Amino acid sequence: MKVLIVDDDAINRKVWRAVLGTEGHTVVESEDGLTALQTLQHEKIDAVISDVLMLRMDGLPSAL
Numbered sequence: 646m647k648v649l650i651v652d653d654d655a656i657n658r659k660v661w662r663a664v665l666g667t668e669g670h671t672v673v674e675s676e677d678g679l680t681a682l683q684t685l686q687h688e689k690i691d692a693v694i695s696d697v698l699m700l701r702m703d704g705l706p707s708a709l
Contacts, residue, residue, distance in 0.1 A: 647671045647688070651681040651695040661694060 675681035
């Protein structure tokens with residue numbers, strides 16, 4: 646499974662990469678919602694794990 650990790654904290658992204666990598670998943674990283682959207686336009690991603698509070702475009706749904 647290819648997982649996109651979206652988090653502005655590099656340490657959090659590193660932990661997710663280690664955990665998911667040991668389970669055999671491919672991990673792609675973005676540091677905010679804007680770069681995550683660009684990644685989603687260019688790569689097939691199976692799942693997204695996102696931080697909620699980030700400086701540029703957070704992970705909250707716009708309906709809230």
